[in-house]
Amino acid sequence: MINKKIENILSHGFRRSKLLFKAAVCFAVLFLCGSFQGNNEISEPTIKALFIYNFTKYVEWPVEKDPAHIIIGFYGPSAIIDELKKVCANKKVKDREVEIRQANDVNEAEKCDIFFIPQDESADFSYLNEQLQGKGVLIVTEEDGLGQKGAAINIIEKDDKIRFELNEASIKHAGLKISSQLLALAIKL
Amino acid sequence: MLLKLFTKTVTVLRFYVKTVASYIHFLSMMKINFKFFFFLFILFSFRGYSQDTPTVSRDENYYDMSLEELMNIKISVASVKELTPRESPGIVTLITADDIKNFGARDLTDVLRMVPGFDFGTDVEGIVGIGVRGNWAHEGKILLLIDGQQMNENLYSTIQLGNHYPVENIQRIEIIRGPGSAVYGDCAEYAVINIITKKAKDIQGGGISAFYGQTNKGLAHRKTNIFLGEEQKDFSYTFSGYLSESNRSTEIYTDVYGNSYDMSDQSQIKTANINLGLNIKDYQFRGIIDNYTLNTRDAYQQILSKAYTMSFDSYFFELKKDYRINSKLSLTPKFNYKSQTPWAFDNASEQDEFERYKVNSQQYSGSLTASYDFNPRLNLITGTEYIHNIAIQKAGSVFYTTSTDRLGYENASVFAQTLFKTRVATFAAGARYNYNSRYDASFVPRFGITKALNKFHFKLLFSKAFRAPNTENIDLNPLIKPENTRVFEAETGYEISPSMFITVNAFDIVTKDPIIYYYDALYNDGYTNLERTGTRGSEVEYKYKSSGGYAGVNYSFYVPSGTVLRNYAVPVNPDALLGFATHKINLTSGIKISNHIKLNASVSFSGPRYGIVGLDEITGDTIVNKFKPVVIANLNISYDDLFFKGMSASFGVYNLFDSEEFYIQPYNSLHAPLPGYAREFALKISYNLHFNQP
Numbered sequence: 001m002i003n004k005k006i007e008n009i010l011s012h013g014f015r016r017s018k019l020l021f022k023a024a025v026c027f028a029v030l031f032l033c034g035s036f037q038g039n040n041e042i043s044e045p046t047i048k049a050l051f052i053y054n055f056t057k058y059v060e061w062p063v064e065k066d067p068a069h070i071i072i073g074f075y076g077p078s079a080i081i082d083e084l085k086k087v088c089a090n091k092k093v094k095d096r097e098v099e100i101r102q103a104n105d106v107n108e109a110e111k112c113d114i115f116f117i118p119q120d121e122s123a124d125f126s127y128l129n130e131q132l133q134g135k136g137v138l139i140v141t142e143e144d145g146l147g148q149k150g151a152a153i154n155i156i157e158k159d160d161k162i163r164f165e166l167n168e169a170s171i172k173h174a175g176l177k178i179s180s181q182l183l184a185l186a187i188k189l
Numbered sequence: 190m191l192l193k194l195f196t197k198t199v200t201v202l203r204f205y206v207k208t209v210a211s212y213i214h215f216l217s218m219m220k221i222n223f224k225f226f227f228f229l230f231i232l233f234s235f236r237g238y239s240q241d242t243p244t245v246s247r248d249e250n251y252y253d254m255s256l257e258e259l260m261n262i263k264i265s266v267a268s269v270k271e272l273t274p275r276e277s278p279g280i281v282t283l284i285t286a287d288d289i290k291n292f293g294a295r296d297l298t299d300v301l302r303m304v305p306g307f308d309f310g311t312d313v314e315g316i317v318g319i320g321v322r323g324n325w326a327h328e329g330k331i332l333l334l335i336d337g338q339q340m341n342e343n344l345y346s347t348i349q350l351g352n353h354y355p356v357e358n359i360q361r362i363e364i365i366r367g368p369g370s371a372v373y374g375d376c377a378e379y380a381v382i383n384i385i386t387k388k389a390k391d392i393q394g395g396g397i398s399a400f401y402g403q404t405n406k407g408l409a410h411r412k413t414n415i416f417l418g419e420e421q422k423d424f425s426y427t428f429s430g431y432l433s434e435s436n437r438s439t440e441i442y443t444d445v446y447g448n449s450y451d452m453s454d455q456s457q458i459k460t461a462n463i464n465l466g467l468n469i470k471d472y473q474f475r476g477i478i479d480n481y482t483l484n485t486r487d488a489y490q491q492i493l494s495k496a497y498t499m500s501f502d503s504y505f506f507e508l509k510k511d512y513r514i515n516s517k518l519s520l521t522p523k524f525n526y527k528s529q530t531p532w533a534f535d536n537a538s539e540q541d542e543f544e545r546y547k548v549n550s551q552q553y554s555g556s557l558t559a560s561y562d563f564n565p566r567l568n569l570i571t572g573t574e575y576i577h578n579i580a581i582q583k584a585g586s587v588f589y590t591t592s593t594d595r596l597g598y599e600n601a602s603v604f605a606q607t608l609f610k611t612r613v614a615t616f617a618a619g620a621r622y623n624y625n626s627r628y629d630a631s632f633v634p635r636f637g638i639t640k641a642l643n644k645f646h647f648k649l650l651f652s653k654a655f656r657a658p659n660t661e662n663i664d665l666n667p668l669i670k671p672e673n674t675r676v677f678e679a680e681t682g683y684e685i686s687p688s689m690f691i692t693v694n695a696f697d698i699v700t701k702d703p704i705i706y707y708y709d710a711l712y713n714d715g716y717t718n719l720e721r722t723g724t725r726g727s728e729v730e731y732k733y734k735s736s737g738g739y740a741g742v743n744y745s746f747y748v749p750s751g752t753v754l755r756n757y758a759v760p761v762n763p764d765a766l767l768g769f770a771t772h773k774i775n776l777t778s779g780i781k782i783s784n785h786i787k788l789n790a791s792v793s794f795s796g797p798r799y800g801i802v803g804l805d806e807i808t809g810d811t812i813v814n815k816f817k818p819v820v821i822a823n824l825n826i827s828y829d830d831l832f833f834k835g836m837s838a839s840f841g842v843y844n845l846f847d848s849e850e851f852y853i854q855p856y857n858s859l860h861a862p863l864p865g866y867a868r869e870f871a872l873k874i875s876y877n878l879h880f881n882q883p
Contacts, residue, residue, distance in 0.1 A: 042262050047259060050254070050259050051256065054256045054259070058256075087252055102390060104391070120273065122687040123735055123736070124734075124736055125687075125736070126736040127736025127737070130736070143687050145687070146687075162259065162262075163260065185260065
């Protein structure tokens, strides 16, 4: 039965007018796809990954938990992880490589220098923030309002651009030092 | 040797010919010219090539920018691959390992009970299955995947619940409460349950647990689980082993003729499950062995003189590899082998009362899936799949259709799905065409529009889905046709705060030519296509989660859609279907008493249900009873790091109010309602060790 269908289709012939119409539709779709691609745009996970990578340059930790690595932990899955891996590949910050890992509980988070809480996991922020006080961990979040609630750095979106809030009190409680350059760029809380 | 090689070559060639043939058939059905597609392919290829280089260099430029420079860059909309549940084109429930731990779930039934629209009913021979949105989904209408392996058995496509699949090693469960045929193919008609077990990087160590539960009449559950997992540079593995024993119930079962027996010692269920995952570089291997045996005395209508042991043996193997061709294109070839011997009873000396039945079904399948990112907002997934099924009689019988001990058939399908994320909305479109060697082909398209707007989100979905007849459907009725379903769904959600979320949806399901199993008073059974069935209704879900605890409530409601089939009808209430409550409410809550202690409670309330309980002695008509509402409440208290780090204990009380729980047969085949669990007290001890722990 199927062979007959193949024969039918192969012998069906070529309809020029239909092809032209479909080609026009095809061009229209492609044009539409292309029109959405701005020249000076970058995906949100990529730019957030770049921000996190850049934070490592401006923060001083009182104790190097791992002298060979700056450890960035993620609390749950995030599209930023893959981007950050690409950004940090073959790069060193202050002679230390950047290691990206999952840190799904407080014990794992304590071992990190930067601990990122993705937006979907923001509900656990208060608990995690409380548990990590004074442990030398820079907590970075991406949910509106969490900077006010005590996140050391809260990445936010404003007018299609990325900004970050910096909570100086939280940074002090975490036992960290930040450079004045970072402070100058931040929205201070 | 040469002959073997020749046979294999022929098999491979047949696969390709069939694949190409099914593509051609698909295109012809879509009334689309070949040359148009060739043209489209060339254009897309050209565009893909032209975009490739600048994109990479552009990103790399960004990599060297300072924070100040980055702050001037505009962000684009997120990639379609990063769709959140709010944007994904489906009505989705996500259940995490923490949720399962909090529920104190004994098995998958405890987890699924809390999902909106999900319920349970009894089939035959002590088997319990799933209903979705008022529809009996047990036979081939719901797909259960564990680590990508299709658990539905190959003879009738059923999923057997009740102390079956282990929940101890689950990382998360993704449930699509709607059709998934366009992507997942067969069985994904009303819902898809996709279980993903813990990956090596989640485990990095091992653990062991033991569980014991008791009702006031005897053993309810006892089970043990062990797991290991480790990730190294190019190699990772996970292993889990699970053994369990339970009674389906410790209550009294009474058949439609009034005969009874105590299920305490006559409904034993034993499960053994091994799951092995290996990753070597980009190669991924998965092997699962599942053995489920149960003592059954309830049979079909009249109880048997004693309990008989029936078994379901399954073996699943998969090998796949992800080829990342470039930053836009990836290819995943996959080969699967599945061997199952379900519903098996093979004791010749006892065949008079309980008929011997042992059929081994083997399935060989190969698929190739391609994923192409035209740009971060436009993704296309397309692929082809070939499945060869062969069933072999092992107890001396022959198939009616072939008059031999073998019955085989083949499926070849092509599928495509595209996701397109714009600033206006996210659009999804997909379709699958399935060609079968023994019955009509199926074509199931799917469309969806989703939009997340600040705190709100909206979804509009249209899907078609199919259930392909399986070995025994074909054998008992060679004229059987695939059944086809179409579903409209709409959902809206609102994020009250980062900790609080509410969603509301409405659905309308219509299944045409439903494949119905019947077993009548004259002991005739078989499968037939009837006219149509379906339901419409709504589901509401509220969730709250904070560091100190969580709470959730969901409500689901359905009414039959259109004329109700006699097999599902409730004579005294045209607004309900047999077996399933039209109203159901689930409540979950947990509070963190200290850093180590959590107290969790869950309540499932089902409204009145209807089920067949007897036969009128004079007229021979079925007697349908209205069952009063049921409240199943569970309490679970857990203590982490008990005595030392990594050791946990939990104590649970299940069915706290000792409610009379029944699994009602949701179709008219004269099986009386099967009792569920009475109040159970249970203790679980577990110990987890992390290899990288200091």
